[in-house]
Amino acid sequence: xxxxxxxxxxxxxxxxxxxxxxxxxxxxxxxxxxxxxxxxxxxxxxxxxxxxxxxxxxxxxxxxxxxxxxxxxxxxxxxxxxxxxxxxxxxxxxxxxxxxxxxxxxxxxxxx
Amino acid sequence: xxxxxxxxxxxxxxxxxxxxxxxxxxxxxxxxxxxxxxxxxxxxxxxxxxxxxxxxxxxxxxxxxxxxxxxxxxxxxxxxxxxxxxxxxxxxxxxxxxxxxxxxxxxxxxxx
Numbered sequence: 001x002x003x004x005x006x007x008x009x010x011x012x013x014x015x016x017x018x019x020x021x022x023x024x025x026x027x028x029x030x031x032x033x034x035x036x037x038x039x040x041x042x043x044x045x046x047x048x049x050x051x052x053x054x055x056x057x058x059x060x061x062x063x064x065x066x067x068x069x070x071x072x073x074x075x076x077x078x079x080x081x082x083x084x085x086x087x088x089x090x091x092x093x094x095x096x097x098x099x100x101x102x103x104x105x106x107x108x109x110x111x112x
Numbered sequence: 113x114x115x116x117x118x119x120x121x122x123x124x125x126x127x128x129x130x131x132x133x134x135x136x137x138x139x140x141x142x143x144x145x146x147x148x149x150x151x152x153x154x155x156x157x158x159x160x161x162x163x164x165x166x167x168x169x170x171x172x173x174x175x176x177x178x179x180x181x182x183x184x185x186x187x188x189x190x191x192x193x194x195x196x197x198x199x200x201x202x203x204x205x206x207x208x209x210x211x212x213x214x215x216x217x218x219x220x221x222x223x224x
Binding site: 004034041042043044045046049089091097098099101102103104 | 170210216
């Protein structure tokens with residue numbers, strides 16, 4: 001049972017444009033969401049997170065939006081840069097539950 | 113500051129053997145989690161330890177065990193290795209289980 005879903009395995013975006021990565025979840029007990037970026041041969045790198053009491057969180061070029069009623073979150077990267085090419089994982093955690101539940105990832109390719 | 117370190121980086125074992133993977137947390141971090149990532153999937157939660165006690169366990173067989181030492185480093189042990197145990201094993205650490213978890217580079221295990 002995949003509780004966190006990233007339905008787009010890959011995404012290609014022109015350099016300088018906006019990249020939008022999507023994530024859906026089914027478990028209504030999730031209350032904290034994170035995005036990680038992963039390069040080959042490296043561990044996931046934390047990007048940005050959002051609590052369920054918010055609907056938006058920004059950090060530089062990265063913005064995460066949370067729509068609790070739709071059980072959907074998205075990561076916006078503006079402007080996209082070649083160094084953003086990586087696999088992006090969405091993860092979720094329930095209150096009082098330590099484990100992170102990950103999606104299957106979206107491979108983002110930024111085209112120069 | 114040094115990040116999360118893991119050893120070894122790569123490992124080749126044969127079916128039935130046993131393996132021990134090691135993780136050193138970021139200085140000041142007392143929470144250590146272990147994840148397994150197989151090709152094409154997101155990381156799957158195996159264990160979390162905090163203050164040397166097990167705080168959570170994922171859906172993995174008893175062949176998987178872990179422990180945390182007084183210096184907060186951790187070991188993951190896998191007995192009676194199966195071909196399906198071939199994966200990237202990731203360690204993540206945080207100040208507490210509720211704080212953002214930061215990942216190490218992983219240990220890539222190949223079981224032949």
